[in-house]
Amino acid sequence: MSEIETKIRVLVVDDDVDQLMLVERTLHAYGFEVRTHRSSLGVSNLVRTVMPDLVLLDVNIPALSGDKVLALARNQAPSTTRFILYSASDEAKLRSLALASGADGYISKSVQGESLARKLISIYKKSRLPVAGAR
Secondary structure, three states, rough: OOOOOOOEEEEEEOOOOHHHHHHHHHHHHHEEEEEEEOOOOOHHHHHHHHHHOEEEEHHHOOOOHHHHHHHHEEEOOOOOEEEEEEEEHHHHHHHHHHHHOOEEEEEOOOOOOOHHHHHHHHHHHOOOOOOOOOO
């Protein structure tokens, strides 16, 4: 897979340090610009200042779950920022939570390496498609 022309800015929010490091290393290797955050607290401020293209949110995070963080952070984020729920939960449960919370997508934590990079690039590219009828 070739490197991305414009670096996609990703904010990864997860309380699991090992998972954060793994995702950060993986995405850096595929040309992403990655910021990590270990708490659900402060995510709204981060999306406002960092202005990520994508936010990968762990669902099962202490203090405030990923779906709740999404609702708060979306109000502070640029309109082009896409929020993806990320979890080791059952995929049907994750899909249902993503739909209910208004997430732009969901990815199971079992998806790693190149597959993770490809899914994120796909979500990013979809968000950049022109809207039909727009000028």
